[in-house]
Amino acid sequence: MYNLNTNLAERVQAVRENPPTTPAQAEQAANYLLYGKDSAGLSAVDRKLVYLKPKHDYSKNAPLSLDELTDSPTFIETPSTFSRTKYRTPKPSFSRED
Secondary structure: OOOOOOOHHHHHHHHHHOOOOOHHHHHHHHHHHHHOOOOOOOOOOOOOOOOOOOOOOOOOOOOOOHHHHHHOOOOOOOOOOOOOOOOOOOOOOOOOOO
């Protein structure tokens, strides 16, 4: 439906001539305007004119100081010890010779 290898003015004109009627078409038109390439082969996002927040941000939180941790009411100073999971019912053992 849309040609991505046109300049921005032509893409805007194409969207104005065929306005989106559903939310899915509106999303497609927005992506068309944002990600369409110009004559240099760059989109508005590539040229850093538009910043889009990624869907998933895996950046870690800044580490807290010990003072901030001890002031927090949810901080537990005792080290956590992990034990092996105990089965509720013991595994049956059988001998292949019997």
